[in-house]
Amino acid sequence: MWVRSAFWVGRPKQGEDDAFVQGVNNIIVPGLKTLPGVLDAEAFWPRRLEDSPPDVCCQIIVRFESVSDIDRMLASPERAAMRERVLAVTQHFEGALSHIDYEVGQA
Template structure:
């Protein structure tokens, strides 16, 4: 499996936190959850970190079964639309966005946790 992440490196502008969150939920999540080939969409918001910087206001993590599924999503019309809508979000955000693809392995939890 693969996970493609969009890292929103930086900070939401002071006083814009609620508007940022609402915009993501109302305008972007409905698009991201329509990406072809995607199995799961997660929106991560940084609560704490052991370093001051870099700060990630948000990380979008979308799980795909294959690299081909990622390519399909990247070539899709809904992805083009999501990029345009993301541009509308940027006045609420001081920072930049970059993407990374991770190959991910999953392991079941041990029954001997304790």
């Protein structure tokens, strides 16, 4: 199993919290679930912080069976089409969006 994690580090623009949260929950996550190779996708919203973590506003986890499924999703026309919807949501956010791909359960 593989996981691709998107980290939204920063915060929604002033007065745009609801638009950002709704965009992630109702546009990005459901859209990710339709992309080729994706098993599931979820948004995580930090509520309790410990030991001074980075300023992560939201983390999106996307699950895949294999790394080749991540590559297939990244190269797909469906993902390219979805980028416009993601960019629309980022208009409500001040900060950085970055990704990490993890192999799960291997050493």
